[in-house]
Amino acid sequence: MSDTTLTTAPCPECDAAVRCDEGTLVNEILACPDCGAELEVTSLQPFALALAPEVEEDWGE
Amino acid sequence: MIRAAVVGAAGYAGGELARLLSGHPEVELAQVTSSRLAGRWLHAAHPNLRGVSELRFVDEADLAPCDVLFLALGHGEAAQRIERYAGLAERVVDLSADFRLNDAAAYERWYGAPHPAPEWLGRFTYGLPEVSREALRGARYASGVGCNATAANLALLPLARSGVLERVVLEVKVGSSEGGAQAGPASHHPERAGCLRSFAPTGHRHQAELELVLGPQEVHFSATAVERVRGVLCTAHAFLTEDLEEKDVWRLYREHYASEPFVRLVKERTGLYRYPEPKLLAGTNWCDVGFERDPASRRLVVMSALDNLMKGAAGTAVQCMNLMCGLDETAGLGFPGLHPCE
Numbered sequence: 001m002s003d004t005t006l007t008t009a010p011c012p013e014c015d016a017a018v019r020c021d022e023g024t025l026v027n028e029i030l031a032c033p034d035c036g037a038e039l040e041v042t043s044l045q046p047f048a049l050a051l052a053p054e055v056e057e058d059w060g061e
Numbered sequence: 062m063i064r065a066a067v068v069g070a071a072g073y074a075g076g077e078l079a080r081l082l083s084g085h086p087e088v089e090l091a092q093v094t095s096s097r098l099a100g101r102w103l104h105a106a107h108p109n110l111r112g113v114s115e116l117r118f119v120d121e122a123d124l125a126p127c128d129v130l131f132l133a134l135g136h137g138e139a140a141q142r143i144e145r146y147a148g149l150a151e152r153v154v155d156l157s158a159d160f161r162l163n164d165a166a167a168y169e170r171w172y173g174a175p176h177p178a179p180e181w182l183g184r185f186t187y188g189l190p191e192v193s194r195e196a197l198r199g200a201r202y203a204s205g206v207g208c209n210a211t212a213a214n215l216a217l218l219p220l221a222r223s224g225v226l227e228r229v230v231l232e233v234k235v236g237s238s239e240g241g242a243q244a245g246p247a248s249h250h251p252e253r254a255g256c257l258r259s260f261a262p263t264g265h266r267h268q269a270e271l272e273l274v275l276g277p278q279e280v281h282f283s284a285t286a287v288e289r290v291r292g293v294l295c296t297a298h299a300f301l302t303e304d305l306e307e308k309d310v311w312r313l314y315r316e317h318y319a320s321e322p323f324v325r326l327v328k329e330r331t332g333l334y335r336y337p338e339p340k341l342l343a344g345t346n347w348c349d350v351g352f353e354r355d356p357a358s359r360r361l362v363v364m365s366a367l368d369n370l371m372k373g374a375a376g377t378a379v380q381c382m383n384l385m386c387g388l389d390e391t392a393g394l395g396f397p398g399l400h401p402c403e
């Protein structure tokens with residue numbers, strides 16, 4: 001396992017540790033393993049995440 | 062191999078026990094009893110077990126000694142014959158309400174009659190591993206759990222244990238199998254079909270187990286029967302002593318349930334199943350728990366879901382047996398459920 005697989009950043013939504021795998025790119029969208037939030041990689045050094053913009057779903061009236 | 066028997070195996074919880082024990086890697090299901098169906102095949106009552114088990118029901122009078130005896134009788138029956146049962150097996154797991162409470166006065170208050178064997182109450186361990194795991198290890202006697210109580214207790218336990226639960230108002234929506242295998246006027250199809258029936262707005266007996274597990278917090282509990290066969294969905298409106306952020310609640314639930322093999326946190330920002338859904342849990346031993354914080358108050362809405370016949374009855378009972386016998390706690394309970402399903 002390379003060092004990069006040990007890098008994590010907290011999910012901005014639920015604080016889960018989200019892993020940065022080898023080959024991850026800035027602006028890539030990751031999914032939080034706990035809450036499913038879509039997260040945009042804003043930086044690799046240090047590894048940082050922000051909530052990605054979402055299209056709201058219509059759950060009806 | 063552990064030799065097990067199920068007393069009252071013609072009922073729904075008894076049938077689930079027979080299903081689980083028939084597939085358990087460390088158990089031989091030796092006997093199943095039903096006075097009404099003695100001599101008939103097990104699959105006469107539980108057709109899903111055709112080809113799985115070749116057992117026939119025996120009369121309870123013909124029950125032989127075994128290692129673990131599961132009692133799946135109606136409330137009040139196990140307590141009347143507990144001396145006999147305890148003489149037949151080293152370990153007993155009773156699924157009824159007879160030994161859930163540790164106080165005879167509380168039993169009489171909630172169940173409306175004096176306990177038939179009050180001297181036995183203190184010998185039983187409450188059979189919810191998430192609450193009494195260490196006491197269950199090696200124990201000889203374990204009680205069952207109330208299905209609705211288990212959904213509510215697992216929803217609220219992290220809040221109660223961390224001291225942030227001030228009071229809670231909760232409702233459980235439940236399937237018809239909670240009413241058991243014996244039909245009555247209220248379960249007659251023309252009467253039952255399509256109903257959303259408030260059958261216990263107050264005073265449900267499972268409240269006694271909430272008080273037992275959660276402690277002295279103010280708990281208000283209602284139950285509604287809905288158009289399903291299996292499943293419980295608990296919606297709890299918990300009012301907290303302090304204003305927690307969502308991340309704080311995540312942390313609290315994660316810490317509490319991180320090592321629990323059968324409790325999952327389900328709270329997704331996207332997707333079709335964002336919160337616990339009983340439909341997905343049929344036949345499994347999972348209890349799924351999710352929550353949402355009301356940003357305008359100290360109300361936290363906590364949802365939990367389970368299969369009332371599994372995590373709410375037979376599944377938890379087998380989990381108890383595993384602990385009592387020193388087995389892998391998850392043995393025989395690995396079914397992950399179906400998707401899609403009805």
